[in-house]
Amino acid sequence: VIFSQDRITSLLGLYGRFWPSLVGTLSLGGFYFLLTNNVSPLINADKKPINADKKIGINQPESVSISGLIKAFFWSSSLVVLMTYFSLFGFWAKISNYLASINSKLVLPQVMLFQGFNAIGNSIEALTVFLAVVAVFLVTLLAFKGLKGIAIYVLLFAILGLLLIVDFWPAWLIISLTLLLFLVFSFKKRIFREDVNRLSLPIFLLLISLIFFFFNPLQNLLPQDSVIGNLPIEILPSQKVSWSIGWEGLKENPFLGAGLGNFSYLFSKFKPQTFLETPFWQIRFDRPINHMAEILGTTGVIGILSYLLLIGMFLLVSWIAINSKSQALVPNFQFPVLLAFLALLAGQFFYYQNTVLAFSFWLFLGLGTISWGGAVKGKSFGFRDFPELGLVFTIIFWVVLFGFLFSYFIMGKFYLADVYYRQYLINPTKWELSLEGNSPLEKATRIADSRTVYHIVLARGYLQKLSEEAVKPQPDNQVLANMVALAVREGKRAVELSPNMVSAQETLGFVYRDIRGLAEGATDWGIKVFEKAIGLEPKNPILLTELAKLYIVNNNLEKAKELFNRALEMRSDYAEAAISLSILEESEGKTEEAIKRLENLINENPYSVEAHFQLGRLYYNQNEHDKAIQQFQIAIQLFPNHSNSLYSLGLVYERKGDKEKALEFFRKVLELNPESGEVKDKIRELLKEESEE
Numbered sequence: 001v002i003f004s005q006d007r008i009t010s011l012l013g014l015y016g017r018f019w020p021s022l023v024g025t026l027s028l029g030g031f032y033f034l035l036t037n038n039v040s041p042l043i044n045a046d047k048k049p050i051n052a053d054k055k056i057g058i059n060q061p062e063s064v065s066i067s068g069l070i071k072a073f074f075w076s077s078s079l080v081v082l083m084t085y086f087s088l089f090g091f092w093a094k095i096s097n098y099l100a101s102i103n104s105k106l107v108l109p110q111v112m113l114f115q116g117f118n119a120i121g122n123s124i125e126a127l128t129v130f131l132a133v134v135a136v137f138l139v140t141l142l143a144f145k146g147l148k149g150i151a152i153y154v155l156l157f158a159i160l161g162l163l164l165i166v167d168f169w170p171a172w173l174i175i176s177l178t179l180l181l182f183l184v185f186s187f188k189k190r191i192f193r194e195d196v197n198r199l200s201l202p203i204f205l206l207l208i209s210l211i212f213f214f215f216n217p218l219q220n221l222l223p224q225d226s227v228i229g230n231l232p233i234e235i236l237p238s239q240k241v242s243w244s245i246g247w248e249g250l251k252e253n254p255f256l257g258a259g260l261g262n263f264s265y266l267f268s269k270f271k272p273q274t275f276l277e278t279p280f281w282q283i284r285f286d287r288p289i290n291h292m293a294e295i296l297g298t299t300g301v302i303g304i305l306s307y308l309l310l311i312g313m314f315l316l317v318s319w320i321a322i323n324s325k326s327q328a329l330v331p332n333f334q335f336p337v338l339l340a341f342l343a344l345l346a347g348q349f350f351y352y353q354n355t356v357l358a359f360s361f362w363l364f365l366g367l368g369t370i371s372w373g374g375a376v377k378g379k380s381f382g383f384r385d386f387p388e389l390g391l392v393f394t395i396i397f398w399v400v401l402f403g404f405l406f407s408y409f410i411m412g413k414f415y416l417a418d419v420y421y422r423q424y425l426i427n428p429t430k431w432e433l434s435l436e437g438n439s440p441l442e443k444a445t446r447i448a449d450s451r452t453v454y455h456i457v458l459a460r461g462y463l464q465k466l467s468e469e470a471v472k473p474q475p476d477n478q479v480l481a482n483m484v485a486l487a488v489r490e491g492k493r494a495v496e497l498s499p500n501m502v503s504a505q506e507t508l509g510f511v512y513r514d515i516r517g518l519a520e521g522a523t524d525w526g527i528k529v530f531e532k533a534i535g536l537e538p539k540n541p542i543l544l545t546e547l548a549k550l551y552i553v554n555n556n557l558e559k560a561k562e563l564f565n566r567a568l569e570m571r572s573d574y575a576e577a578a579i580s581l582s583i584l585e586e587s588e589g590k591t592e593e594a595i596k597r598l599e600n601l602i603n604e605n606p607y608s609v610e611a612h613f614q615l616g617r618l619y620y621n622q623n624e625h626d627k628a629i630q631q632f633q634i635a636i637q638l639f640p641n642h643s644n645s646l647y648s649l650g651l652v653y654e655r656k657g658d659k660e661k662a663l664e665f666f667r668k669v670l671e672l673n674p675e676s677g678e679v680k681d682k683i684r685e686l687l688k689e690e691s692e693e
Helices: 007-012 022-038 066-088 091-102 124-145 150-166 169-189 196-214 239-252 263-270 291-323 334-347 355-371 387-426 440-447 452-470 477-497 502-514 522-536 541-553 557-570 575-587 591-604 609-621 625-638 643-655 659-672 677-692
Strands: none
Touching (some): 066 150, 124 196, 239 291, 477 502, 609 643, 643 659, 659 677
8 A cells, every 4th residue: 555556545445446455355354364263164963063172161152154154145145136137127116116106205226226236246247257156156065965945946047047148258157167177076086976966957057158158049039129138238448458457567566566456547557559449448447357457467466476375375275175084174065165266266367356256255265264174284372371472462452443443433434425425426516516615525525535536526516616607797706716726726635645546637637727717827737737647648639639738828839739649649530639730730821731631530530510510610711611511510410509500500601692591590599699799790780781682
């Protein structure tokens, strides 16, 4: 955390994702030790713990059994499956409507009404990875224990149904790899030689997973507009891009990486040019497609080796325990738990880790350790001969306890801040941002000052308030001054908290850009901030274009042209850069070059309203009226209320002598802009000319 590119993110997690983070990792590590010290492995029907102290007069404290914990896991998984089916078939919406008919305040949260809602994560793909692990665990447990009861089979086939509906190939691959390993080991060790029929279910699931991994026989069976034929798809960087960024992060800081949770920093800085050629080029991804690439880039050599060492030690000891002849092993549990762990591990090479998957990883790591029973000898020592050490550990215990209590207080503040933040996000227009700071967003920012995202959103909110006040016929200068000061303050605070977060630098740059007419020196400050932002995200045409515009204000036209051209090298269809460069070329008298540039832009980006308008304007200035009309008409087809195009059409028809047509367009502009004196004067002028004729 100390050496992280963004300490707040490494400590608490990136806002909106929260995992991985130091707090989360320590919490799950604590959960692991809690699990291994309080869950008892059972070896026989009378539920006696392994190595139970049989001495008379010693009472063993009751502990949770491993079988009880596994039952709880399956019941939880059943609830997850049921909730998902309710989402897929719209039952939550029906329940919400029914509750609303009773009382309008009883409606379910909006998130539960989405078709892809589930209890595992914000994507249906995360659910399938989790269900693949559950399926492997369930099938292998059935093979070893031969569980009876219809409920367990209903759960298995309900899981299989969801996997078939979603058809996420990494889930099929996870099942295939782990079950193949299970079958190879079973045949080699002849585990089921007395009842080979127990392998029927694993073989069946393996065949299903292999078939659907290579091709989907049910593809196109359901219409695209069916309830389950049009599920939301999660957009993530490709495997190639994810590994590329992970390696770049490792090269930048080989030992420690960028810091826990800072994949967004790496993505912004090292995204390849090939990514800019995709439709998702404007997205700043905060996660890779797989967890291993994230560990590589964010924790460096120390992190990846520590992680692999932990896994390697667990697998080695598990293998020793499985091959031992000790009677202390937990029968029928060890190998299913190990396979579930391997399924989770395999999933980390194909999908990123969210909180539930991370929790499951540490859960099965703990269950695996418990399942060793007494097969692996441990060492123990007491404080009887070293009372000083006992005192030291007592002090440490109380320090840790008070630390936890303090952290709960801090977490409570963050939770309260999030409640206020959510109130603001539900309806931002409802709340008035002001100097008094009484809106929920301003309260959230005061309560959790270390949350960078609050300052970013608040700075943009003040900027919006500034823009709204500035366009009024008689703006209040005091309000303008206050909004300028507040926007700058929040933008600076965001940068102070997270200097390596590109969105913080970008927001402060936007603030300086928009206040340059109200604050002296804002242009120069804006240039400096945008240059820092570009240093954090070199391949961002938007930032390059905004910086170029500020250089134009400073009359550094050559630098501006260089930046515009760099932006267009990255995205030749980026309209803002091409249009700005064409306007610059027009101002230098290179009208033909400007026209050619806009014609090429329209070929690549035919839906840019501004490109059609600017090209029409250039045609109009060159007296090519028919071409100008064509471009203006396309612009209003794309955006019927585009005032500039409507007004320009009026000018073209006026020049062509068709005053009736011109008046028609000028009146449309006046309907959209009833306070425009220029349009009113134009209409009066034409009406006067008509009356004189």
